[in-house]
Amino acid sequence: MDDSRSTARARWGGLTREAVIEAATTLVDRSGDGELSIRALAATLDVSPMALYRHVADKHDLMAAVVDQLWAERWEPGLPRTEWRAWIIDAADRQRRFLVEKPAALRVYLEQPVVSAAAMERMGACIEVLRAALGDDDRAHRAYAAVHTYTVGFAAFEAARSSAHEPVDDAERELAAFVSPAQFETGLGYLLDGISSAGQ
């Protein structure tokens, strides 16, 4: 009658934002689709659901922190920065795969701007590669914005498709062809072609 915490208080001060985020991260990382319910998380922490809200603004705030951590693990450029085109394609494709694998992360990116320090740092790395290649800092910013927009948009379509039923009529088959990795690279190629030719 004491280890089943049905009606008993958790240790006072035994909960921190870091602990909440870490528990949430492991839960999300484990589950295939990366979904998470506040109540389930509270259960694993042996705590009332509302207790979490002392350390987290809302679910989106929590998921943003979780996604920041997960993406930091998978990020890692690892290509020579001089080959800027290949570098950007690699980074974009890595992000696309991450977002498709964890649709909850996709929702974080779609629902509110991601402005964590780590995210800004990663953005800065991309922009620096682009600036070195394009010369102009403004152009680098605009190019990054376009690539990021395209990448997240594509991931959204891909995730939507993979959660939908198999295509049955011609229309669905036609749309289904739009979300292959090859199509991702084709569109990204268009974008990069346009970017590199913009200043002659």
Next chain:
Amino acid sequence: MDDSRSTARARWGGLTREAVIEAATTLVDRSGDGELSIRALAATLDVSPMALYRHVADKHDLMAAVVDQLWAERWEPGLPRTEWRAWIIDAADRQRRFLVEKPAALRVYLEQPVVSAAAMERMGACIEVLRAALGDDDRAHRAYAAVHTYTVGFAAFEAARSSAHEPVDDAERELAAFVSPAQFETGLGYLLDGISSAGQ
């Protein structure tokens, strides 16, 4: 004791899919952000919430029909098809504005592929313009997919930004600059440059 339908059945067969969709469309069109709750819709129809589910698979199915109707009203190319670049920019910008104005529509596009007959017809019109300009039918398809992906992705970021608080630090200000209409056209311009130069 008879016009307040608290515990009384609605007329038998007095509900059709068309009526549900129409009522939902007016509700969505009226509300600023275009949100809709099943329970509120049921209330305006003077019917139990669960009654709707005889005529509609789920909320997403309903919203897809509503959005199809709303977008059909605002769609209308109206530029000469010979100027393909201006035509595509106009169509994309029109769609962007629609999706930002009605975030519920955005969610429809992001959560599941839109394959209604009207949507396929509009896509067909775009592809035909591209095919006439580019010659190749495959290239036209790929180009349309890229433009559509970019457009919806951008609308998602724009909608997210406008629902967020004002930017306070440099990071947020930097990201906020990414979602101006000018930036939309810049990125779209990159994309179209790349598309038109792809076959020399």
Next chain:
DNA sequence: CTCCAGTTGCGTACGTGTATACGTCGCAAG
């Protein structure tokens, strides 16, 4: 007419995020 089968609407219930109000603990000031 009666009966049956199918269609349509509804009551109840579950799981979700979370607003609000309340109890409870630890600590510092008097």
Next chain:
DNA sequence: CTTGCGACGTATACACGTACGCAACTGGAG
């Protein structure tokens, strides 16, 4: 020691989408 106070956890409750099973109605067959 006592008193107050801020930080923390919890209970309750609401609105949401919707699964499930049942009730009421209609149209056709016998």
